[in-house]
């Protein structure tokens with residue numbers, strides 16, 4: 001079905017099963033979100049109300065285990081795709097919120113479960129993930145930017161992260177710091193929930209981005225920030241991250257597949273008028289749709305066992321995520337070629353998706369990171 005065929009004036013029904021949840025998400029995406037997408041993209045409007053509506057519908061907790069979720073990763077990915085089809089920035093923030101909920105639930109820390117997790121799942125509380133740096137560190141791309149000094153009852157953390165999204169007053173994010181042994185990093189890390197309003201936390205405005213402006217993205221500077229037991233996610237962090245890394249990457253796929261679907265929609269939108277000449281283009285919508293459907297089938301299968309810790313499974317997830325990125329870049333570019341000048345207008349979602357697809361390719365794991373990991377894991381000694 002094309003986006004243009006879907007009803008625009010719809011209100012979100014209450015979600016009680018997967019179909020209801022996706023119908024509710026579609027209603028939010030095509031209703032209030034479609035109205036705000038320009039100001040999210042151009043003016044940096046942070047759509048807190050939309051995120052809360054999506055969370056209340058269960059869209060950012062479907063992957064979590066009961067009692068807050070349905071344990072259905074593919075449903076969460078589909079919901080993210082429905083939203084990304086309309087607004088990639090909001091789809092990205094769904095991933096931020098969704099993966100932060102995953103950190104909390106998988107921590108097993110009672111202080112991050114119960115009421116705290118319920119408030120997160122329902123969207124009363126919002127959060128993100130400062131995990132690009134640690135994920136790149138584990139892939140041997142860069143060193144850790146935060147340092148944690150053990151003290152009575154917890155850690156004192158210092159350091160700066162250049163950009164973390166879905167932040168604001170009262171928000172939080174999952175983060176990792178290298179634990180210090182004296183002045184030098186010991187070979188272990190601590191993962192914790194970093195709270196934006198707490199003493200020692202400074203949020204810094206970022207320079208303008210080419211897309212993703214309304215994503216509540218800030219630099220974070222920590223000066224003697226105290227982490228107590230109530231906010232510990234994992235220590236040591238490495239075994240925990242090894243357990244959740246496939247789920248972390250897999251969940252992102254909804255962003256790439258959704259933006260791709262939006263690009264295909266916009267190719268069909270001009271088919272009646274321009275098909276006579278567009279037929280000479282390479283990446284046609286029917287072929288892209290077939291490739292996307294097959295990719296979604298692979299993602300659906302992988303989403304059945306998101307915590308499979310085998311190397312083969314992780315490679316399959318990295319391959320799917322890399323395919324999402326490549327397909328998204330190709331589809332967004334082809335949509336622009338199909339739409340021509342109308343797609344090149346600043347108000348057109350077609351040119352916005354080109355910029356959004358570039359983000360899919362550079363957000364961690366960026367395409368170069370994915371390829372490095374796949375090459376490393378393909379060697380027999382890799383873990």
Ligand SMILES: Cc1cc2nc3c(=O)[nH]c(=O)nc-3n(C[C@H](O)[C@H](O)[C@H](O)COP(=O)(O)OP(=O)(O)OC[C@H]3O[C@@H](n4cnc5c(N)ncnc54)[C@H](O)[C@@H]3O)c2cc1C
Pocket residue numbers: 096128129130131132133142162163164165166209211212215217362363364366369
């Ligand atoms: C809009 C936006 C939102 C993001 N949201 C998050 C998030 O929520 N959580 C998260 O952990 N990461 C976030 N990131 C970071 C992102 O995931 C990537 O890590 C980042 O885009 C760089 O990836 P790269 O692998 O291409 O590194 P490269 O571009 O190869 O860069 C290498 C290193 O240099 C740093 N760097 C490059 N240019 C600058 C600069 N001008 N100022 C400061 N540092 C710089 C990069 O951060 C990186 O660590 C966000 C980035 C952007 C642009």
